[in-house]
Amino acid sequence: MTHNRVQAYYHVQHAAxxxxxxxxxxxxALIDVLATGDEFENSAILHSSERELLPSGFPDHEFRVGADGKRQVGVLSFMDEKNYVSLGSSASNGGEVTYFVAENPTDFPDTAEIPLALVRQAAKEFLSSGGQRPTCAQWQEPEIW
Incomplete structure (x- = not known):
């Protein structure tokens, strides 16, 4: 039995x-909610309770998962000392895709979209690793973030 714990924020009420x-x-269950729910609540911010807090009391990291159930794709981002977004295999049109946490938009490069199954796998790895950046996905450093 795992004792890992991750806090997830994706609805307005999760602020409290x-x-x-x-x-x-x-x-x-989380990925299913994001993939099938409101289009303006299709991503979540995750923090692992197994990592140290900053002196300010805030987490020293942020892991974001996004899910588009209609297209069976999603995005990942990971922030600690550097910012990373997932790297998909599709060619970039130089465009962006938008995912929402509690109706707040975040733009990702269109190359950040990956198969939804890989989003699930990465989120499970984040949980089991104590909040480390998942190694099952490829990453890129976004130009603007």
């Missing part, structure tokens, strides 16, 4: 009380 992710099944 985040959702808690403890198991791979919880990850699947």
């Amino acid at each position: 009380e985040p959702s808690v992710i403890r198991t791979p099944e919880d990850v699947d």
Whole structure:
């Protein structure tokens, strides 16, 4: 049994009380909600409780997962000392795609979209690794972020 804990923020009410992710099944449920729910709540910010907090009391990292159920793709971002976004295999048109946390938009390079199954796998790895950047996905440093 895992004792890992991740706090997830994707609805407005999570500002006061985040959702808690403890198991791979919880990850699947989260991705399902993002993929099938409101189009303006299709991504979540995750923080691992296994990592140290900054002196300010804020997490020293941020992991974001986004899911587009209609197209079966999603995005990842990871921030700690540097910022990274997932790197998909599609050629870039130089455009952007937008994902939303509680109706707040974030633009990603169109090359950041990856298969939804890989988004699930990466989120499970984040949970099981104690909040480390998942190694199952390829990463790029975005030009603007």
